[in-house]
Amino acid sequence: EVHLVESGGGLVQPGGSLRLSCAASGFTFSNSWMHWVRQAPGKGLVWVSRINSDGRTTIYADSVKGRFTISRDNAKNTLYLQMNSLRADDTAFYYCTRGNPVPNSWGQGTLVAVSS
């Protein structure tokens, strides 16, 4: 069974940085495309970024391009999202997801709150 556990969320000031992690198990992580999806409180799901199985290809939503970096460590079965220059509108639950080409397995999410 696919198991994805996010961590690293919390409260951060505008302009600050945060690194999210996602520990994966129950499937062959190194063969899987992975995504980050976010959801602001009371709002819908928004696709953020995707990385292919070997980490060489990444792609981002325009809203985070240049500020967020997705990466992975296949030896550790872990996905990351480095978030810099955070803004209030980045406040959301962030979900680690697996899927090729679209997300279709979900973690429980981690909350990122950007506020002064």
Added chain:
Amino acid sequence: QTVVTQEPSFSVSPGGTVTLTCGLSSGSVSSSSYPSWSQQTPGQAPRTLIFSTNFRSSGVPDRFSGSIVGNKAALTITGAQADDECDYYCVLYMGDGTSAFGGGTRLTVL
């Protein structure tokens, strides 16, 4: 910019059948869009019901089915139950490497 469209809300009677749709503001949805449908109850993470148009995720009852109808993806729920009342999201592959979610449909069972 092409937007993924869903009905904002829908209502179905208990035991009834409802079809939710997922389209594009410009163009048609096809199997190459790999439409996927997820269900989300308040306070919970999403759960994918259908992926790649019509494949059910493990443990999903067969009263949930996916298809392409005309130029849209469709999620059909037959024999609607009270605990089907929640939000449903579709996601599509946009062909440029990105994915895009629809705004979600809030389903009411009454």
